[in-house]
Amino acid sequence: MVPRSGALICAGFLTAVVLSAGAASAEPGVARGEYLVRGPAGCGNCHTPFGAAGPDMGRELAGRLVDDNPAFTAYAPNLTPGGQIAKWSDAELAKAIREGLRPDGTLIGPPMPFAMYRGLSDDDLMSIVMFLRTLPAVDNTLPPSVYRVPLPPAYGPPVESVAAMAPSVSAEYGAYLAGPVAHCMECHTPMGPQGPMLDTDLGRGGFEFHGPWGVSVASNLTSHEDGLKGYSDGEIGAMITGGGRPDGSGMLPPMPYGYLAKTTPEDLAAIIAYLRALPPLPDK
Numbered sequence: 001m002v003p004r005s006g007a008l009i010c011a012g013f014l015t016a017v018v019l020s021a022g023a024a025s026a027e028p029g030v031a032r033g034e035y036l037v038r039g040p041a042g043c044g045n046c047h048t049p050f051g052a053a054g055p056d057m058g059r060e061l062a063g064r065l066v067d068d069n070p071a072f073t074a075y076a077p078n079l080t081p082g083g084q085i086a087k088w089s090d091a092e093l094a095k096a097i098r099e100g101l102r103p104d105g106t107l108i109g110p111p112m113p114f115a116m117y118r119g120l121s122d123d124d125l126m127s128i129v130m131f132l133r134t135l136p137a138v139d140n141t142l143p144p145s146v147y148r149v150p151l152p153p154a155y156g157p158p159v160e161s162v163a164a165m166a167p168s169v170s171a172e173y174g175a176y177l178a179g180p181v182a183h184c185m186e187c188h189t190p191m192g193p194q195g196p197m198l199d200t201d202l203g204r205g206g207f208e209f210h211g212p213w214g215v216s217v218a219s220n221l222t223s224h225e226d227g228l229k230g231y232s233d234g235e236i237g238a239m240i241t242g243g244g245r246p247d248g249s250g251m252l253p254p255m256p257y258g259y260l261a262k263t264t265p266e267d268l269a270a271i272i273a274y275l276r277a278l279p280p281l282p283d284k
Contacts, residue, residue: 028123033131036124037061040182040263042256046076046111049140055258062138067111069210071149074111075142082137093132094125100155107154109147114155115195119180123164169266174274177267182260184271188218190284203227204281209254216252224280233272241268 037043049056049064063078077083085093092103098117100108108114120128165176178184189196190206205220205227220227228236235246243257244250251257263271 028127028130030127030130030134032124033127033129035262035264036128036181037131038262039259040177040267041128042182042259043079045254045256045259047079059138059140061132061135062140063142065142072109072145072147074109074145074147076112077142078138078140079132080135080138080140081133082139085132086137090126090129090133093129097128098125098159107151109145109151113183113186115198116180116183116186118156118159119162119176121162121164121176121180124181125162167266167270169269169273171270171273171277173267174270174272178271178274182271184221187254188221201281201284203275203278204284206284211253213252216254220281220283221275222278222281223276224282226283227278227280228275229280233269236272236275237268240271 044055044061046066047061047063049059049062061079063076063083065073066076067074077085079085085096088096088103095101096103096108098114098120100112100114100117102108165173167173185198185203186196187207187209188203188205189198190201190204191197203221205218207218209216209218223229231239231246238244238246239251241257241261241263243255
């Protein structure tokens with residue numbers, strides 16, 4: 001079955017000496033952070049302003065209006081040193097990314113995927129922070145987000161530490177990449193009252209995304225025939241990184257194809273191995 005209109009929505013990081021050996025090295029550093037932010041994590045998909053020709057890379061990660069719906073009007077904040085994070089310590093910025101808590105104790109709301117980001121390893125989290133500190137400062141003041149639904153007091157207990165996972169072409173490492181890093185499974189899992197139903201419907205798809213492109217639907221990523229069973233690994237990889245189906249038709253946003261295209265072949269293979277291992281679930 002060809003994925004439905006939106007298909008494969010995945011939407012969130014090495015030192016230069018190890019970059020040639022694969023950007024998936026577990027060593028923390030600016031280069032690792034750059035790989036994650038500009039690659040599989042796709043942070044710019046929400047945080048980089050858009051112009052007539054697409055992302056305005058001259059104002060990379062300077063923030064923008066990311067969603068306006070009946071539940072909330074959300075602005076992705078300025079992540080450059082020209083924004084408020086310049087006043088935060090590295091530890092405060094890391095906590096905001098992973099737990100959604102600002103230094104003043106207020107909660108960052110959706111669509112930031114904290115259900116996934118809570119699993120970011122300490123090393124990758126610090127790599128992201130290190131890279132963000134190197135960005136050129138962009139002056140871009142944004143209004144505060146407005147939530148017309150109640151937010152929880154927190155997204156869970158404090159995260160004390162998350163151990164690094166050794167990169168490998170394995171379903172286990174693919175689960176880390178498709179979860180905490182790229183948060184694929186949040187977009188591709190149906191939403192319930194408490195958020196994505198990860199325990200019962202992991203990867204089943206069906207979530208609708210409304211935007212200037214119309215309506216796209218997160219496709220089924222499981223090993224069911226309604227999902228990816230009929231596709232080769234090469235076809236799955238091409239859909240993830242290129243936004244094109246095997247029949248030549250294009251796929252829709254908000255899947256961050258331009259960012260995912262920078263995923264290393266090893267990391268892409270690990271993600272595909274993980275998707276192959278998902279229990280089969282039919283479309284609802």
